[in-house]
Amino acid sequence: MDAPLIAVVLALTLARTQRGADLRGRLTGLIVLPLVAVAASEIGSLMLHHPNYGDTLFALAVSLSIWLRRFGPRAAKAGTILALPFIAILVTPVPLPPGHGATGWSAVIALIAFVCVSITQLAAHRLGFLREPGRTRPTSQQAVTSRDGAQRDQRKRVIPSTRMAVQMGLVLGAAFVIGRFGFTPHWTWTVITAFVVCSANRGRGDVVYKSLLRLAGAAGGTIAATALASLFGPHDNRSIVLIFVVLALANWLRSFSYAYWAGCVTSVLALLQGYFGEVHLSLLGTRLEEILAGAVIAIAVSWFVLPVRTTDVVRRRVADALITLGELLAALCEDPSVLEALAVRFAGNLAQVQQVATPPRAYRAAARHVRLMQRGRFVQLADAIDAVQRCAEPVRLLVQNAGVTSDARPARGTKSLVEEIRRNVATAREVLATYRVPAPRAEPAAVSAR
Template sequence: MGAVLATFGTSLALRGLTGASAGISVLGVVLALTLSRVGRGGQDGPRATRLLPLLVTPSVALLASEVADLSRRHRTVGEVLFTAAVSGAVWARRFGPVGTWAGTLATLPFIALLVTPVPPGEGPTSRLNLVAIALIAIGWVTIARHAEARLFAPGPPRRPARREQPTARPVAADRTAPPSAPGVAPPSAPGIARRRRRLPASTRMAVQLAVALGAAFAVGRHVFGEHRSWLVLTAYLVHSGNRGRGDVAYRCAQRLAGAAVGTAAATVVAGRFPAGDDVSIVLIFVLLALGVWLRSASYAYWTACVTGVLALLYGYYGQTGTGLLRERLAAVVLGAAIGLAAAWFVLPVRTGDVLRRRIADLLAALTDYLVVCQTGRARMPRPSRTTPEVMRAALADAHDRLETAFDQLALVAPPLRAHRALTRRPRRHRRPGQAIRPHRYDAVAALLACRPALCALTRELDARGAPPGPVARRDIARARTIVVETRRAMGRAAAAAARH
């Protein structure tokens, strides 16, 4: 929020100097807010990756502005270009972390212009203002991130990892595995051929998003007129960060609940503040701060706060009334339905497939981590002896990759937890002695429950600077054997499923 407020203040100064429209301020706030959330994706990579925001965001902001101007003259052409640009950014995920990072940055200006109720202006001056506000937002977000790192420096055991090192070689127990999934038994040839014929997940998600946005534009043009952006925005948001059909359904439910609560609350205060009242601006930033704070608890809180923000923002520019709020709620409902239908029927990405991939990645990282804990060295060309420096460096790198895998698994946990709560019968409704059928979330919860103990183990070994004693090493070896056998069992199950 510090970066957001600083960007807003700087945009006011820019407007005073250049006479830019108020849309520049709204655009700067949206860019700073979104960059603050997604801007961490490239910070651990090489310097070229860290420079992507400076290269991508201003140039794409110009492109998004041109598309917006074209949409006002040739609506269909502009909407097609918007859909192609946003879905193409999702398709870029297939090129690895750099492609994902660049695609995410490229999406932000398009979405920011979609949210802004006031166009940023036309002409060469407005184009320069767009570049300037994008650079201003990037600058303040970067400053805020460095300030955060100084004030809230992460403690051990997570240390900067040397990402440029080659991938570790499998240990002897894993030599039968393919390079992409060490420790997992290779599937049969028909299974491999069938898997190769399937489109990559990024391609399927891009097609889903293109269909959802195209349908949202077509429906919004005839149903909501000038406010069709609400429908398009919802169709995009339920697909952003798509982690399977279950995740899209869960996000739709959260967005509908948040929009309903936010609309009810905004209806109470609608029209209380006249157009141009500065109190509305203060309340907008209060709601943004509240939404950012509560978003980690539930996306529904963020949606409710954003609904209030939009009500105050449109009221500030003279567009008020409960009818407008009800229209926005209807657009959210219809946009969520379009997004859910696209995710469910257009090249669907199954939640089970995403979950198996995340669990396999976590088990692979856990195997590497246990090797370091047991031997004090990574699976790299081994030094002549294990020194405390070698031990701590290998431990920090392995723990960092393990924490990343835990974070990725935790992202798919909420939809599974909600599904288990809805489908599992309450204890009072079960017959005595009735067995409880296992649920997918049970495995996720069991793995996530190991995280505190592994962090404690890392801290202990980091302080020790040497491998544990013989008894502890035997315990770690047994745990590693169980992990490897679990990965092989998952590989055999996946191969059997591919054959059938």
């Protein structure tokens, strides 16, 4: 059961991280992933027989995968691949038997998962079922100038990738210590929760928001799965069928809310442990305590140790979108043939902005009803996010008008659409003008076990 489980976990995470990867990126993954799987297998064995050494190496490896983002998109992809086998060994309740045979099987399993995901994605892309995500990296001279300025600033402060790597190392270290000494032998729930909450850190507000969703989803998923596992009993094949059903449901519900994903994944972990004999309802309270402990660790470290401010993340992503809008408006007069490409890039910018929109909007909604809350940065940033998102429909219509023949009448005139975009851009720029505008650059996606 452990080998298919590792393959499924790898396939689920690879399906997201490898989407849109080019040939060079896939070849790199094909070479790197089996090698990393071998290392992860050995570290997993150390975690069983020499916990102090294994836990330390695990935390260092995952932190290294985040630190590599500082070297650019390709290094970030390599870092993502580096983290995947470690996530797999963390969520599997029973590892492969120790020995060189097990190490070889780890490489084979990783290779099979990678090849299956790559073939499926390439076929789906060829058939039109899968579209490449929009590119968010700016190419204008303005973006290059801003990036050069940011690089000068980075010499004076710790860059985000280093901050998040240090945070992850401390989070995992604390989670291992508290899990091992406070919840033995069920320590993994603390570590998994701490990792999930802290991974893909988009600022302190995002960590708190993700923690609340994780707690809500995990509590519901744990309660349901613990009850179901007690019905099936150990080594009941019906629980395996249910696990795959829940995994399929998790992938579908993930686009609606992270809470659903957290609940489903937590249910899978509870069902797996039930399959291997842990079917007691008394474990329910312990699991919820571990989840709470892991979330508290992640929030505390992310908030106080080299924090990544939510305002900085939001400002940078809004600035990326504004630069794309500026290039799009300039292209209307200079080169209309690039409008569609710029619209695709703006869609990618908009998706990046949407990822960090919830904390500022939640704060703004609360500030309207709680007099003691300050109506400052978060309220203004929420207004800037709304202004950028209001440009989505005008941009779509501009591209549509560019393809309309001269004798046809568009739904809205180009002049009206341009004016609407400019009004919203002015609103967002007015907010950013109160701060130093961050460097507009793409953020490499981080892998998580969510």
